[in-house]
Amino acid sequence: MDLRGTRFGNLEFTEQEVLELPEGLVGLPKLKRFLILDLAEQAPFRWLQSLDEPAVGFLIAEPGLFDPTYSLALDDHDLRGLAVRSATELTVFVLCTRRGAWSATTGNLLGPVVVHTETRRGRQLIVEDAGYSTHAPLHQVAKEAAGGRQFAAHAGAEPILRESGV
C-alpha cells in the first residue's frame, strides 16, 4: 500500500507493518493507525507516522532514554483487548516533544504506549501514582544538570515490565 503526503514523501507499507491503537491516543481518538519509521540520523529516536493523517507524526523513543529505571506495573485493565500472555510480548515507547536542540527533547513518561509485538496492537496508558512526568528530560541531560560528570549510556534500557495478574 501507499501513503501519500507525508514529510518523507510517499511511503510504501504492508498491512503487517501497521501499528494499531484501537482507541487512538489520549485526546486524539481519530489517530488509530501508524507506521514506525527509523530515523537513521536521529537514533535512538524514531518516528510514529500517522496513517490516518499523513501530515501528522510524532517523535518517539524508548522510555529508558529518559529514565533507565523506568518500569510499569500493568494490570489486566491496562492490557485489556491486547491478548498479552507474558510481559515479554510487549514493547513500550513514549511520545517526545522537541524544542530546538535534540538535547532539549523531553519524553512523556506519564503516558507511555504499550504495543503487543506480534499483533502490533497497543494502547496509550496513563501511569498514575508513579510520579512520572509528561516532560522528562533526557537522562544524560538531567545528570549533567545535576552536576554529574559521568557520561550516561545513551541507549534506552528496555523498561522492566512487572507483571501483575497477566
Added chain:
Amino acid sequence: MLVLSRKRDQSIIVGESIKITVVDVRGDTVQLGIEAPRQITIYREEIYDAIREANQEALDRGDGNGGALPTADLPRRKRGGD
C-alpha cells in the same frame, strides 16, 4: 451540569452500569468509590488533561508545531527488497 447533594454512603447511578458512592468526607476532601465495567477507564482529570496536552504538544505537522524537526534532517525511508 447536573448538581446533586449526597451524604456519606449515598450513591448516584450513571447510566446502566456506573455507581459512584461518597465513601468519606473530611474537610474539603471527598473520597469517592466508583464501580464501573472493566472497559471503562477512570482517571483523575488533571492527569488525563496533562497527557492530552502533552500529546498535542508532541503532535508534529512539520509546520513548527511541537518543535518540528526540519525535514532535511530526515532520511527518506529506504525500503529493501521491493
